[in-house]
Amino acid sequence: xxxxxxxxxxxxxxxxxxxxxCVYCDHTVNHRPDYKEKINYPAIIDRLAQYKPKILxxxxxxxxxxxELPHYLExxxxxxxxxxxxxxxxxxxxxxxxxxxxxxxxVISLDGPGEINRINRGLDGDRVIEKTxxxxxxxxxxxxxxxxxxxxxxENASHIESLVRNATRAAxxxxxxxxxxxxxxxxxxxxxxxxLYADFxxxxxxLQKEGFGIIHVFDTILRxxxxxxxxxxxxxxxxxxxTSGALSSCxxxxxxxxxxxxxxxxxxxxxxxxxxxxxxxKKMTSHxxxxxxxxxxxxxxxxxxxLDLLFLGIESNCHRIYTEGLQGxxxxxxxxxxxxxxxxxINPQFNLQWFKSMIDRGTxx
Numbered sequence: 001x002x003x004x005x006x007x008x009x010x011x012x013x014x015x016x017x018x019x020x021x022c023v024y025c026d027h028t029v030n031h032r033p034d035y036k037e038k039i040n041y042p043a044i045i046d047r048l049a050q051y052k053p054k055i056l057x058x059x060x061x062x063x064x065x066x067x068e069l070p071h072y073l074e075x076x077x078x079x080x081x082x083x084x085x086x087x088x089x090x091x092x093x094x095x096x097x098x099x100x101x102x103x104x105x106x107v108i109s110l111d112g113p114g115e116i117n118r119i120n121r122g123l124d125g126d127r128v129i130e131k132t133x134x135x136x137x138x139x140x141x142x143x144x145x146x147x148x149x150x151x152x153x154x155e156n157a158s159h160i161e162s163l164v165r166n167a168t169r170a171a172x173x174x175x176x177x178x179x180x181x182x183x184x185x186x187x188x189x190x191x192x193x194x195x196l197y198a199d200f201x202x203x204x205x206x207l208q209k210e211g212f213g214i215i216h217v218f219d220t221i222l223r224x225x226x227x228x229x230x231x232x233x234x235x236x237x238x239x240x241x242x243t244s245g246a247l248s249s250c251x252x253x254x255x256x257x258x259x260x261x262x263x264x265x266x267x268x269x270x271x272x273x274x275x276x277x278x279x280x281x282k283k284m285t286s287h288x289x290x291x292x293x294x295x296x297x298x299x300x301x302x303x304x305x306x307l308d309l310l311f312l313g314i315e316s317n318c319h320r321i322y323t324e325g326l327q328g329x330x331x332x333x334x335x336x337x338x339x340x341x342x343x344x345x346i347n348p349q350f351n352l353q354w355f356k357s358m359i360d361r362g363t364x365x
Contacts, residue, residue, distance in 0.1 A: 003291055005236055005253045006338065008326070009304050010053040012241040014069070015039070015061035020089050022121045033065055037243065041072055044245050049079050051239065055325040056082040058103075061243075064088060064095040073102035083325030087149070089121065090128035097135050100142040104325070107177075108132055110148045112156040113166045119155055126166070133170040140173070147175045147321070152216075153188040157196050161203050164212050177321065178204070178216040179302045184227050191221070208317070215318040220305035223314070232297040233346050234307040250297060293345050310355055311342045323359045330359070 018025075019033045031037070048056070056076065063069060063086055073084060084103040088096050096106055110128050111117045117125030132146065139146050148167055152160070160178065167174050178200075181189050190196040197218075207214055224230045235250040247254055306322040309315070330338075335352060342350040 003251075003253045003293055005239060005249050005251060006334075006341075007051040007053055007239055008237045009055040009057065009234075009307075010048060010051065010239045010241055011057040011059060012044075012048070013060060013243055014058050014063050015066050016243050017065045018061045018089070019065065019091055020062070020121055020123065022089075023119075030061060033062075039243050040245060041066075041068065044241060045072060045075060045079075047245070047247060048076070048241065052080040053082055053239070054329040056084050058084065058086045060087070062089050062091065064092040064099075070098050070102060073099060077102050083329070085325065090123060090131070093131045093135050097138050100138055100144050103144055105145045105147060106139065107147050107149050109151075110163070110167075111150050111153070112159045113162050116156050116159045116163075120151070120153070125163070129167050129170050132167070132174070136171045136173060145175065146171075146173070147177055149177045149179065151181050152178050152190055152200060153181045154190055154193065154196060155188060157190050157200050160200060161207060164207050164214060168212060175213040175215070175321065177318070178214070178218075180218055180221055182301055184221055184300060191218075215321050217302065217306065217316075217318050219314075219316050220309060220318070221300065221302075223309070223312075224300065227300050228298065230297050230300050231295040232303070232305070232308065233295055233311050233342075234304040235295070235297065236293060236341070237307055238304050250303075251293065253293075295346075310358055311346050311350065313347060313349065313351060313354065315358070319358055320361070323361075326359050 015037060016029060016031045017033050017035050017037065018030045058069075058073075066072075076082065077084065083105070085105040085107060086096070086099055086103050087107045087109065090108050090110060093108075099106070108128065109121070110125055110132075111120040113125045113129070115124070117123055117128065132148070136146060148163075150156070150160070150163060156163075164176055167176060180191055183189070184191045186192070190200055201218075204214065204216055221227075232250065236253065239247055239249050239254065241247050304322075306316060306318050310319070310323075335356065338355075339350060339352045
């Protein structure tokens with residue numbers, strides 16, 4: 001019980017190819033759009049089907065560079081119907097539209113209006129907003145939610161209000177989400193400059209009171225006393241699928257995958273970096289010796305930390321967006337299992353009825 005992975009959410013890096021060069025991305029793992037990848041997509045989908053995640057996040061690279069993506073998503077939807085969320089960089093919105101019959105949410109990465117977005121992503125923000133507005137009728141007809149996601153940095157924090165107003169003026173049904181740049185103690189993070197973060201929250205609160213559809217996930221990060229070593233509970237509910245077909249978990253509680261370790265070795269030989277290797281070995285060892293889960297993590301990220309807040313009984317403004325993917329997808333038996341796990345290992349005061357109510361009311365509409 002203590003070392004199992006519930007596998008509710010899988011983030012699938014479906015391609016390493018990308019047509020942008022964003023300033024905060026890890027370019028050691030990305031390839032040019034014309035790079036010839038050898039990926040066995042049917043085999044990966046078969047493996048995903050064994051876990052049947054309730055939420056499937058499709059990321060990259062840039063997912064729309066995968067020509068057969070509509071076909072693969074159709075297959076997935078017909079096999080177990082997860083909540084499918086595709087992250088898109090705003091460059092191929094006409095291709096994103098072809099995914100609409102098979103997805104539930106399109107998340108468009110945009111860090112500001114006009115030239116502000118160009119600083120981070122090399123793409124004119126106003127042009128992305130214009131193109132996004134043009135696809136909203138198609139999205140509505142297919143019941144697809146469209147959300148703009150903005151990574152907040154010292155470069156764009158003062159332009160958040162203009163981004164919200166410009167985007168919703170062009171497309172009133174748009175939702176906007178704001179998240180901190182990683183690492184949170186880095187040079188371009190507003191969390192290391194208290195006055196910038198305070199200004200951001202003041203602006204956010206003002207816009208929210210005016211009725212704009214916005215959320216932020218800063219509270220999921222700021223619950224930690226330190227960013228160096230954290231307790232991450234959602235790692236026992238989430239999995240990652242790499243382009244290689246390697247399935248992994250930060251909790252190191254899925255069957256040992258030789259492909260995963262081979263990839264780590266290749267990255268070390270290529271970049272000289274072997275991230276988290278000691279933490280991973282430690283967790284594998286502790287799981288072999290004890291049934292008690294190891295929630296420690298030394299690499300804070302914008303993962304599914306909204307789940308952590310729910311397990312701790314903390315309500316967040318972001319839950320109305322994030323919980324929607326779980327609606328109608330958790331059985332009573334699964335609720336009982338999560339109650340037992342959370343009460344035993346995370347929060348003895350866990351209130352299952354409150355947890356259910358938070359999931360049932362989640363909506364971005």
